[in-house]
Amino acid sequence: MSDSYVVTGGAGYAGGVVAAHLLEAGHRVTVVDDLSTGFREAVPAGAEFIEGRVQDAAKWLDPSCDAVLHFAAFSQVGESVAKPEKYWENNVGGTMALLAAMRSAGVRRLVFSSTAATYGEPVGTPITEADPTAPTSPYGASKLAVDHMIAGECAAHGLGAVSLRYFNVAGAYGSCGERHDPESHLIPLVLQVALGRREAISVFGDDYPTPDGTCVRDYIHVADLAEAHLLALDAAAPGEHLVCNLGNGNGFSVREVIETVREVTGHPVPEVVAARRAGDPAVLVASAATAHERLGWRPSRADLAGIVSDAWKFAQQFAQQREEGRS
Ligand SMILES: NC(=O)c1ccc[n+]([C@@H]2O[C@H](COP(=O)([O-])OP(=O)(O)OC[C@H]3O[C@@H](n4cnc5c(N)ncnc54)[C@H](O)[C@@H]3O)[C@@H](O)[C@H]2O)c1
Secondary structure, eight states: OOOOEEETTTTTTHHHHHHHHHHHHHHHEEEEOOSOOOOOSSTTTTTTEEOOOOGGGHHOTTTTTTTTEEEEOOOHHHHHHHHHHHHIIIIIHHHHHHHHHHHHHTEEEEEEEEEEEGGGOOOOSBTTSOOOBBBBSHHHHHHHHHHHHHHHHHHHHOOOEEEEEOOEEEOOOOTBBBOSSSSHHHHHHHHHHTTSSOOEEEOOOSSSTTSSSSEEEEEEEHHHHHHHHHHHHHHHOOOEEEEEEOOSSOOOOOOHHHHHHHHHOOOOOOOOEEEEOOTTTTTBBBBBHHIIIOOOOSSSSSOOOHHHHHHHHHHHHHHHHHHHHOO
């Protein structure tokens, strides 16, 4: 059946890939994005595009929408520490306006991009949704506040919602890939070294209690993430707020990522060991058992070399486009 979906933040990395998957499944898609960190050309062909803010949802949301997939947010942890008010206004204020507009228009299903940053320092590994949430940054706190806001909306007003707590989203899907500016994610940063745009990659701490001393993270392919969103739309049940971690349940160390980039790109990728960053836990790995059980989701692209190789294809394409744009 063809449904009509609004994707907020669909000119960004994850939202663009999910919008492309919805279109491929035969749905109608409207992307709403203010292009604050996104790019018009990341909106997939076939989607309607509204340049606008989530804060103004009452102006663009109408009752013909079957569900909202809400990606629009700021997501730089460091920036959120320096400018917390920017994160509360956008992530919390924006979602509050969106929920009010959904209530008025009678749109009763929501899938929200939550994050592993809601947990803070983990109490064990892998992390389950029952673990304590104690975010260590205003970014994580703003996302956790939104999760609470959505829970209240479900209980009081019958919204059906799924919060997907992403771990590290990576890889690319066709012409949609990661191009955050500034970039803070490890794989695109290491690929910048392979492309000659950066001299070396910094390894923040190599004395963690992990097999090679570097931090371990759970990388999930953006196409696997997209499939989870389509399943979450089907799973959203009136009055229920379902929270699911999205990760592979398998961690890779910073050094393993760098080594995989060397293998995939054939570039030596120099590394420089730097001091640990405050608030970086040694290991962040998801238990995805809830997503398996409740959504029927299983990642099919968990192999790190495959993730890096898709990201590398996109990084090369993107570098070439930049060069052509300059000439
Ligand atoms: N990429 C990851 O690894 C990761 C991990 C955990 C959670 N998340 C969450 O997933 C979502 C998408 O992340 P991403 O990596 O694709 O980020 P992104 O910056 O590429 O995309 C966010 C998009 O939202 C838009 N936007 C921001 N505020 C807006 C507003 N008020 N109104 C309209 N548009 C607005 C931006 O222009 C951008 O296109 C975010 O909510 C982020 O917190 C991402």
